[in-house]
Amino acid sequence: MKHVNIGGVPEHFNLAWYLTLKKGEYKAEGINLCWHDFPGGTGDMCKALRKKEIDIAVILTEGIIKDIIDGNPSKIVQTFIQTPLIWGIHVANDSAYKTVEDLRGKTAAISRYSSGSHLMAYINAKNNDWDLKNDLDFKIVGGLDGAIENLQNGNADYFLWEKFTTKPLVDNGTFRHIGNCPSPWPCFVIAVGKDFIESNKEDLKTILRIINKTTSEFKNIPSIDKTIADRYNQKIDDVQEWLSVTEWSQKLIDKQTIIDAQHELFSLNIIPEIVDYRTLTAKV
Known part of the structure; x- marks a missing residue:
């Protein structure tokens, strides 16, 4: 069985990962996907990707763009949350x-x-x-x-x-x-270490296929608002508001969004240069 480490914030955005793990959907495909919580957020995940402590991160768009430009050997393979944070x-x-x-x-x-x-x-x-x-x-x-x-x-x-x-x-x-x-862009993307992409492309495709099926149906899961409210100590009205303004994605982030985000970050002196779309992304 292939062992894969994935990280993300312990927040309601990532409940879909918990649900698929709980159902054993990855193990059924021969993949032992191990979830790691990163309450410290994007900076900690960038560090873990660099050290290969995790293979995959569900991470803020702006943070991983900056860190890849700064030398993180990873690529964005998909948008996870299409709407702004x-x-x-x-x-x-x-x-x-x-x-x-x-x-x-x-x-x-x-x-x-x-x-x-x-x-x-x-x-x-x-x-x-x-x-x-x-x-x-x-x-x-x-x-x-x-x-x-x-x-x-x-x-x-x-x-x-x-x-x-x-x-x-x-x-x-x-x-x-x-x-x-x-945020002026889709808020969460899925980033993967380049070495992992090159040597485990089929496993990565399987992981994305499983999570994308769940996120595409997420809002239709019976009593999902109550599940989120109970698990994350939220009021049901707040959860329903959040669900109404949040959309998941199953596609690679588009070129124009990457360009626009970089121009914004460059104008703020957060990144030193604007790089090619293919430097930041990989299609799997």
Whole structure:
């Protein structure tokens, strides 16, 4: 049986992987697919891909584009979530900050450099006409738990994280939500190490075929809203809202989207150059 390591954030976006693993669909095809949670997010997954600790990552588009350009020997093989990610902008519940403009020049908590929370802070700054050199400051906190601690003790002032994941923390008074910053592109892609693609193409095709069948039918799974609410400590109304604004994809990310994303990242000095579509993607 072929052993394959895959990583992703432990969030509702990846429930389809859990469902297919629970049903033993990969093992039925001779593949022992082992899921690894990465609560630290994209930066941690990029590091794991480089070290070959995982073969596949379900990862934020902007983060893996930057890391491939920076030398990560991986390729994007498919879009996973076609719709943008809605990043909530959060402060501590007792914070004096009331609006996004109040955060100009303040310290953003980020999971790590080159993570989604880091890169999207630049997008938010650009959206609000901030000075990217003088109005941004960062505190590395490692993930959601670190953000809670650092916002509460005043070591950081605000934190960007997926709106629905953090909603329970808003509801219980840990965070206060003061705005949104949607990603300007499809939010999650599937990235795979180049060596794995070259030596395990048929296994990769099988894995994609299985997950794509489930994601194409995901919203029609009976009581899927209740399943998500129970598993991820969400309110049913929030889950239904999330389902209404989220679309999965079963196709390779298109060339124009890759070009547009790179131009945006380049304009923010996040990437040093714009590279060819084939440098970032592989069709399997």
